[in-house]
Amino acid sequence: MTETTQPRTHPVNRWNDAEAPNSDGLASLTYRSRLLGSDRTLVNIYGGNTSTKSVEKDHLGREVSVLWVKGSGSDIADITPAGFAGLKLDEVLPLFDRPQMSDEEMTAYLDRTAFEVGRPRQSIETLLHAFVPARHVDHTHPDAIISIACTPNGPEIMREIYGERAAWVDYIRPGFTLSQQIGAAVRENPKLEAVVMGKHGLVTWGDTSKESYEKTLQIIGEAQTYLDAHTEAQPFGGAKVQALPDAERDALLVRVLPILRGAMKGARPVILNVDSSPEALEFVNSHAAAELSQVGAACPDHLVHTKRVPLYLDWAPEQGRGGAD
Numbered sequence: 001m002t003e004t005t006q007p008r009t010h011p012v013n014r015w016n017d018a019e020a021p022n023s024d025g026l027a028s029l030t031y032r033s034r035l036l037g038s039d040r041t042l043v044n045i046y047g048g049n050t051s052t053k054s055v056e057k058d059h060l061g062r063e064v065s066v067l068w069v070k071g072s073g074s075d076i077a078d079i080t081p082a083g084f085a086g087l088k089l090d091e092v093l094p095l096f097d098r099p100q101m102s103d104e105e106m107t108a109y110l111d112r113t114a115f116e117v118g119r120p121r122q123s124i125e126t127l128l129h130a131f132v133p134a135r136h137v138d139h140t141h142p143d144a145i146i147s148i149a150c151t152p153n154g155p156e157i158m159r160e161i162y163g164e165r166a167a168w169v170d171y172i173r174p175g176f177t178l179s180q181q182i183g184a185a186v187r188e189n190p191k192l193e194a195v196v197m198g199k200h201g202l203v204t205w206g207d208t209s210k211e212s213y214e215k216t217l218q219i220i221g222e223a224q225t226y227l228d229a230h231t232e233a234q235p236f237g238g239a240k241v242q243a244l245p246d247a248e249r250d251a252l253l254v255r256v257l258p259i260l261r262g263a264m265k266g267a268r269p270v271i272l273n274v275d276s277s278p279e280a281l282e283f284v285n286s287h288a289a290a291e292l293s294q295v296g297a298a299c300p301d302h303l304v305h306t307k308r309v310p311l312y313l314d315w316a317p318e319q320g321r322g323g324a325d
């Protein structure tokens, strides 16, 4: 039984100059990516991607501008330098002027721009990293940003928080067109500091890896400040049932979990994870939990790792065995 606690707080700057690589290339990108991935309130599991543009020597000793970007299939939380794709930037950038491109065309084209053999295939969101004209780019899925970017008046709230410093792009499926819209927004306004992607996440950048990391945290922190100031005291309508004392809860779970696990076993055995963090209990004990739990995922990215709605059981321990509906 493990407990996961994700306190609603401002992101913590974990950059350590003594540990960070001196060069500002792939090693530094790896360091920055792992720092971002270590905080799941910034980047959901397997989500988000990061990049760095650096000059490398090719097999003939020629200098080549290389876009290092997260390869598909890795999680930036534990990524290594081998987990990044490397693409020849000069061959990628002309795509910005194309009117459109299907995912298949884009992938086939980018495969041909590989700087080295043997690296993983690039993320589907690679082109936004290429088209944003900054040396280091972070694309994250932060809880604080998504909380606002998924609301109907997301663009107005973002303007209230960031003024002219952030651009907004409406939700469309990740791919060529979304990357082009983000690249165009940044190229048209050199004063921009961030792009907020409706129902999706955030793009931030910097001249150095450290600057990019700190800008990402700053922009997310500003959204969190807004949320802190606007969160109702009881966002879920207050407690409908009281949580059990820890020891009683654990004793009950020992009896309930094997039954649940057996009931959920299909072709493969399942492992259960219990989250009894204060945030989880506040929600599941609340008056609004029954209704809110069934409205669907907050944003499309969350659906990658969850199904559309969870099972809600309206059962309190004091009701005993016969009380379950």
Ligand SMILES: [Zn+2]
Residues within 6 Å of the ligand: 048, 125, 139, 140, 141, 174, 200, 201
């Ligand atoms: Zn994304």
